[in-house]
Amino acid sequence: MPHTKDTVKYIAVREINYHNGQLVEPHCHRRGQLIYAIVGVMEVVVGNKLWLVPPQRAVWIPPSVVHQMRARGAVELRTVYFSPDVVPHTFSAQPMLVSVSALLRELVLRSLESPTNQDPYDLKNRILALILDELGVLLREAEHSLPLELQLPQCQDRRLGKVCSAILEDPGCPRGLDEWAQLVGASKRTLARRFQSEFGMSFLAWRQQVRVAAASSRLDQGEPVTLVAGDLGYETPAAFSAMFRRVTGVTPSGYIAHSPAHKIEGLYASV
Template sequence: MPRRISYDPLPKLGPSVNEPVMVHLRLPPPDGIIERHRHTWGQLVYPRQGSIRVSTPGMMWIVPLFRAVWIPPGIEHEVVMLGRVEFHALYVEPKAAPLPLDACSVIEVSALMRALTHTLASDAVASRRHRQLAMRLLIEEMREAPSLPLGLRLPDDRRLRALCTAMMDDPGCARTLAEWAPVIGASERTLARLFQTELQTGFGVWRRQLRLARAIDLIGRGIPLAEVAAELGYANTPAFSTMFRQALGFPPSHLANSGESLH
């Protein structure tokens, strides 16, 4: 388990009616963590290097390259860097928000969205009018972006949350639920019941979804499929590929070859 380094990004200049999108480039330390906090504005976070893990009450997302997580105003969230990361944080005025104000989501980041974000973050826009046009176009790109089902439910129960957190830090861990029970301090039967009542799924299914999210992260970084399979606890690449295809409908090699789309 990596040692997390607390990171407090500055500046935190928020958006306004006249400047509805404020873009910041963040350069956190490897394995850095932005502790739980909330904003009065909406926020879109996407990595331009590496991957991040975003947690809110009840949900978690692993966000790789070319994807972004939308966090509405007022929602408490934590951001964890998975290794070395650079990311853009887009602060969005709630009245101009192009995405729902009551739920988080993950969207694809188009080449145009990346170009507009880079331009606004670098203050390379020559005039105020051009800056306003770039913000409007960026908001429209966010509105039209396809969403992706990359969320993973998290429990409220302290014992089950401790188990899920440990698994998120080591998705390839081969421990069975019976082997986790003494580590967590609850019986196997209790943990199995909690998975059903709190997450509406079983231990094996939840772990598979976690591994799938981590796989998308690793493949997006260009890690060979054999290494991805080994890190996630699969005996070989075919076993991993079978799980991936059953979950998403296409083999992991498709994502490795395209690098730009999950479709």
């Protein structure tokens, strides 16, 4: 890693705002990128993997990895670019969802301000060096966290694509495979085979994963379990909790207790 005095040459923080539904087409950067929204939810796609990224999370995109993004609601993005020369070999070579610590959030926000002290260049360098160090810690922690990415279809079957896109837009949609088959002009058996060949699981299992990803994003933002459960089509919070635990291994309350939002609230409450 370059000496701290040179960090400003290797790391840059940018502020970008997106309107609801705005799409950033597939692209890549020579630099690594941390995609972090302080407001709104960003949908990030790499290959056949999708992350729903609320303000308590961010996605690490290694250098030269093709990705695309879409805003869910108005999004205020704070993205950090890292030159390959400064990215440690210990950083993941694969895209990864990370929890945003209180320290990382404040460092990113502070780096966009214009210091008024007598030595702003040195201050900027120290802030950027700390961003790199803190991201390294969070990436190591993320290796042991719940995998919250969704698998997307890779085949060219437009019927399967229509079903998956509709469920991603409305995870709580109650339609079963029979109804979807009629809507997209396929047999139930054909769609069932497509889900197994594409995802290695049934339609119901894949839809549950979509619901868990959507629920996790909302729980991270502090929404009540009862509200999330109802919006996702569950008659009772208990039924939702049973599904959530079956897919993730933890209950919604257990997930919330370890969420970055809960940790940040606890930190400020103890000050």
